Amino acid sequence: MPELQGLNTNRRSAFSFIGGNMVAILIVVFMMIMFIPLGKAVIDVAMVLNISAAVLILLKVVNTKRAADFSTFPQVVLFFTLFGLSINISSTVNILRNPVTGSGTSLQFPGQSEMVQTFANIVAGDSVIIGFIVFIILILVQMLVITKGADRVSEVTARFTLDSMNTKMFAIQQQQNSGAITEEEAQAKVAGLQQEIDFYSAMDGSSKFVSGNVKFGIFVTVVNLIGGMVTGMIMGSLNFMDALNSYAKLTIGDGLMSQFPALMVSYATGLLITKSTSEDFIDTQLKKQFASDGNIYMITGTVLVIMGIFFHNGSSVYLVPIGLLLIYVGYRINQSVRETKIKEAAAAAESKTSAQKSSAPADISPAVLPDPLSLELGYALIPLVDKDKGAELLERVTKIRREQAVDLGLVVPPIHIVDQMALAPEEYCFKIEDVPVGGSKLKLGYYMCLNSGSVMPGNELKGEATVDPAFGMKAIWIPESKRLEAEKAGYAVIDPPTIIATHLTEIIRRNAKDILSRQGVKNIIEEVKKTSPAVVEEVMGGNNPFTYGEIEAVLKNLLKELVSIRNMVKILETLSDFGKYTKDPWVLTEKVREALGSQICMQYVDENSTLHVLQLSSELAERIYEHRGQSEGREPMVAFDPNEGRQFISAVSSQVAQVRERNYQPIIICPSQVRALVKSATSREMPGLVVLSIDEVVAAGPNVKVEVLGEIV
DSSP states (O other), X not given: OHHHHHHHHHHHHHHHHHHHTHHHHHHHHHHHHTTSOOOHHHHHHHHHHHHHHHHHHHHHHHTOSSGGGSTTHHHHHHHHHHHHHHHHHHHHHXXXXXXXXXXXXXXBOTTXXXXXXXXXXXXXXXXXXXXXXXXXHHHHIIIIIIIHHHHHHHHHHHHHHHXXXXXXXXXXXXXXXXXXSOHHHHHHHHHHHHHHHHHHHHHHHHHHHHHXXXXXXXXXXXXXXXXXXXXXXXXXXXXXXHXXXXXXXXXXXXXXXXXXHHHHHHHHHHHHHTOOSOXXXXXXXXXXXXXXXXXXXXXXXXXXXXXXXXXXXXXXXXXXXXXXXXXXXXXXXXXXXXXXXXXXXXXXXXXXXXXXXXXXXXXXXXXXXXOSEEEEEOGGGGGGGOGGGTOHHHHHHHHHHHHHHHHTOOOOOOOEEEEOTTSOTTEEEEEETTEEEEEEEOOTTEEEEEOOSOSOTTOOOOOEEEEOTTTOOEEEEEEGGGHHHHHXXXXXXXXXXXXXXXXXXXXXXXXXXXXXXXHHHHHHHHHHHHHOHHHHHHHHHSSSOOOHHHHHHHHHHHHHTTOOOOOHHXXXXXXXXXXXXXXXXXXXXXHHHHHTHHHHHHTTOOTTSEEEEEEEOHHHHHHHHHTBOOOTTSOOOBOOOHHHHXXXXXXXXXXXXXXXXXXXXXXXXXXXXXXHHHHHHHTTTXXXXXXXXXXXXXXXXXXXXXXXXXXXX
16 A cells, blocks of 8 residues: 555656646657657647647637737747647658559558548549649738738737837826826736737747748648659659659648648737737627628628629629628618617616706715825926826826835825916915915926035026925026036036925925825735734734724824834834833824834934934923923923923024034934923924934944934023
């Protein structure tokens, strides 16, 4: 028994190996067939398989909706061509190795393929001349009509497909940015477009193999005829006429056996690459297009009937009945079309009546929701999103969404770009849930120039004064003709698409907490669940489960201070650890910040991994802590009296100004108990001020060094 089990295991392993490498094995076998003589039985089986494969390929093409759906067709053509060439060579060798014997009507064909003899007898019969005429016609049809036409169509289709690639890509990007399709749907469309391009590019090359196969068949036919006659007269002792008759028939049979399957594959090639992009099968398309108007059948039938009446010979027996049949078919088609239109009109009337009776109009949704994000453009700015003119802004918007997903861990919803006639021609407006949050005016044909300190005195340019909408810096507008001059002078020169893109980036960052929705939180949790199910289960289903709203509150607090929420696993782990003690979102936010201390600190270090900070004195920290608000669940507030509040802001502003003079970013470091209080107290006057806790810096470890630039007292 163990021996039998071992034998069965070896057999399964062998079958598994063969099944996994079937294509490679068959290619090697086909290569070997070209050199190894085969018996007529093997050749006959191979010829039957060749015909079967051709029929299968043709039927597969007929039942394929779109050409690119049969993506392996170019490889199948090469594989089939190699198989056909191997059989053709083997059959030629077999004809030459087995000479015909006998003479006259008693010719014998020992060792010759039965399939070759059968096809030769069907086409040629007793007349070799007729057989050769039919064979030549078949070759010409395949070479001059089908193969040449398919080759040309394949070449043109490949060229036009490549030429239209950019336009189609821009259209997909515009659909994604406008919110018509999701990012996943856009990726699927891009993948389908790439598959279509790859398919037609490969077809342009593989069609050359089809035409080459036809030319090779002609060459083999000549070899069969001449070589066979020489072999028959020398080895078979045939006279010239017997050699001509016998080997001509074998040549015809062998040629038909090789060219008939090739003809079907050539036709399949032409049929596939001429398919449209419709989602219907070809028979369905033909039914729709030829059954939409019966008049063409009635006119055609009438012409045939008239011809039958005026022709005074036996052709009237065929013309008149077929003409009457076509007239009847046309009448039935027109009758069916009329019935369909009546039904459609009745259905439309019923739908309209139902809509009028309904309390809510049929064309208006019961809930008209605002766009999460939208960019409205004046009509003069429409060329910035016109795919025919480059659509540069569309690419930048897509890039912004990807950058924010990486920087903040926030998946920004699709930005709906619309034209707004209420805006000035060169004005744009960015809205969150239909509420304006930013906008500005541009000057098309002009560039915005910023002097970031690189312009030497005396090199300043004159231009229309303006303000950078993203950062509020003073700037000027210059015409395009002065762009090179401005760059040489040291100005930062910004074109209109970059102005809008930069402004959008800053608006998204400043409003990240408002962009995050509860549905977005649910989507994030579901994505984390795929890789860390235990963490999600502990947070959402433990003894103290969190709701999506409670998690959303913590994430909004982090985004408010531009803390990335990309490391959701660590955030959820921290919520799970401290959720058993409190659900206060502000307390939990501080705990999460401590867990993300290294990530937060690395945002603000210099090239030497050093944080340059202002330290809060211990006395001031104690005073702030004593004046803290006591409302749980609300944002921490400092209850200073007006005089103390002014003194605190003045002390902070003085130190911050000194830090900025030294070209450092102002950062305050303080105990974790008062970090949120300090941030809250300074957020109105200094919204961009960074406030870190000592615990966050400690969590960063030795990788971050601290340099104290001053102390706030």
